[in-house]
Amino acid sequence: MFPPRANDYLGLRITVMGLGHFGGGIGAVRFLAAQGARVTLTDLKSAAELSESLDQIAGLSLEALRFGEHREEDFTSADLIVASPAIRPDHPCLEAARSCNVPVTTEIGLFWRHCPAKVIGVTGTVGKSTTSALIAHLLQSAGQCVFLGGNIGGSLLDKLPEIGPADWVLLELSSFQLMYLNAERRSPRVAVVTNFHPNHLDWHQSLEEYRHAKQTLLRYQTPQDVAVLPTDTEFVNWPTNGQRVEFGCDVDGPDSVGVTRSGLQLHLGDAIEAVHWEHTRFRLSGFHNRLNEAAAVAAAVAAGVAPQACAEGLRTFRGLPHRLEAVGEVGGVQFYNDSKATTPEAAIAALRAFDRPLIVLAGGSHKGADLSSFAAELAGRAKGIALMGETAPALVQMINATAAEHDAKAEDSAAHSRSGAPPEVHLASDFRDAFSWAVSQAHAGDIILLSPGCASFGWFRDYEDRGCQFRFAVETLRS
Missing domain, CATH: 3.90.190.20 (Mur ligase, C-terminal domain)
Structure with missing residues (x-):
């Protein structure tokens, strides 16, 4: 059972599977404990290995803490499971929960269910974080209120009281997160796929499973939504009911953003506009970042930002740590x-x-x-x-x-x-x-x-x- 409102978790038995180090598990535990849920936290790592994360939930009233093991009864007797997306959805404990009709979600799924704002989702093999941060910067520079989360920026569950229907939430989404979201049939208002190459084949059982997970970003869109996709033939058959906007090198067809020698050429709706830049004025190195900029501008325009405002935003974006x-x-x-x-x-x-x-x-x-x-x-x-x-x-x-x-x-x-x-x-x-x-x-x-x-x-x-x-x-x- 999923409560219809974020404050309806009082007294529910909820198992959080995997605390981790990256914020999602921590955010879920904090949120659920604050709502009065009876939270059991279970993780295969030891308490010593999780000491930094445990410090961030110290003082919370939890039902139980399990380290070094997962107990099946914590899953089959729960009202809800919140799993780390790093754990495969077919884990035996999660399958046992489903066999008892216990719903399984993730921190992202939990947030999305209660998020009142419009969502922009970004995925791809590479370039997700830079493109996500750039879209958020373009929206913020144009005066829009945007919240950045998912794989970048930490859990947004504690921000739910601040988020309104007129705002935008931007989520960087991995294939692991998308595998879970597929079961919940969720796709964003604006979907951006930066590219697709074989990856995480040590976790996914096949390249097709990896592709299917990524396609979740588009699969449940409606005709009112927008899908921003590369021009590569790989994406021709990716499923979406949303309006397709393509980006790539020298693209000049309808509903597209093309990278040219001088800047970006936008063909969106009935408007044709050029956004020009001198490459030396930008902080991001490499042609791959020109493509990231094209995808970001397409998404920002879909979210209501004027093209020339995007040009100004591109000039002030500083990039992210650990990325060139x-x-x-x-x-x-x-x-x-x-x-x-x-x-x-x-x-x-x-x-x-x-x-x-x-x-x-x-x-x-x-x-x-x-x-x-x-x-x-x-x-x-x-x-x-x-x-x-x-x-x-x-x-x-x-x-x-x-x-x-x-x-x-x-x-x-x-x-x-x-x-x-x-x-x-x-x-x-x-x-x-x-x-x-x-x-x-x-x-x-x-x-x-x-x-x-x-x-x-x-x-x-x-x-x-x-x-x-x-x-x-x-x-x-x-x-």
């Missing part, structure tokens, strides 16, 4: 933190953003993605590569195998910074070793780029920890 973030210059060497590049496609986009000699810190834990294109790009564009983590042995083999072929095919000698010489490759023993080696290879005018193309787990807690360690290393070098 310029973190300093030492001895004429520039350092960029792109730790959020956890997929090969994201790292490839970062490599293509620069036309100066690159020394790259790459590699990490494996998510099942094909790394061959990333290895080829490293071989063709980097003069030095420090390889890290689980994927390092495979990457070094692929780099060595493709370096000569890449040399023969390189067309852009300016971008091909190694001038025909094979890259120096170093298998790092730890992050300090990787960073020190990269610095030893660099000269004035070079760029040292952290763009791993892989997940962070193993050497780091998460991508933020990896990026912060890179920042700290640069600061230490500077001092």
Whole structure:
């Protein structure tokens, strides 16, 4: 049973499965406890591992705390389950709950059910966070009230009393969250898909399952809704009843936003408007960010922002940490933190953003993605590569195998910074070793780029920890 109002949880037995470190579980526990629910929190991790998160719910009156295990009776005897989206929906405890007609949702599903505002949802393999933050910035710059949440900005459950029907809520949504939302048949007023590449195949059972999850963002839209999609043929058959708006390079058809050499060309409804910019005036590097800007403008216009107001918003957007973030210059060497590049496609986009000699810190834990294109790009564009983590042995083999072929095919000698010489490759023993080696290879005018193309787990807690360690290393070098 789902209460029709947010204040109707009094006395209900609710099991929160997975506290985690990223705010969703914490937000759910706080919200439900404040409504008087009888909350049981269960997590496979120990209390010591969750100490920072537990500090944030200290003092709340909870029915039970379970660590190191999940008990089936906590699921079958509950009135509602709020699961971490990192846990697959077919987990045996969740299946047991459903067999007893106990509804299962997530923190996002809980929020959406009680949210009075219009929702903009953003998903995609890469570019979600930058595009989400940029859309929110464009709306705020135009004077609209917007709340940013989902995978970015933390839980919005505690903001429900502040959110009204005239506001916008912007949710960055992962495939994990969307798998749960599919069961609740939820799609947003404005849906934005940045791109689609194979990812998380260590979690999803197939590429088709991953695609089906992403398509949830569109599946339950109505004709009054808007779907902002890339022009790629991949998206032709993605299901939506909403109005399609396409974005991409040199797109000039109806209902589209095209990226041109001079700016954006908007064909929306009966209006044709150009939003021009000088690329050097913007803080975001790389062509992939031009596409993110096009998607963001399409979404903002769908939400009522005038195109020229979008142009002004683009000029004032500062970007996000860990996403091609310029973190300093030492001895004429520039350092960029792109730790959020956890997929090969994201790292490839970062490599293509620069036309100066690159020394790259790459590699990490494996998510099942094909790394061959990333290895080829490293071989063709980097003069030095420090390889890290689980994927390092495979990457070094692929780099060595493709370096000569890449040399023969390189067309852009300016971008091909190694001038025909094979890259120096170093298998790092730890992050300090990787960073020190990269610095030893660099000269004035070079760029040292952290763009791993892989997940962070193993050497780091998460991508933020990896990026912060890179920042700290640069600061230490500077001092």
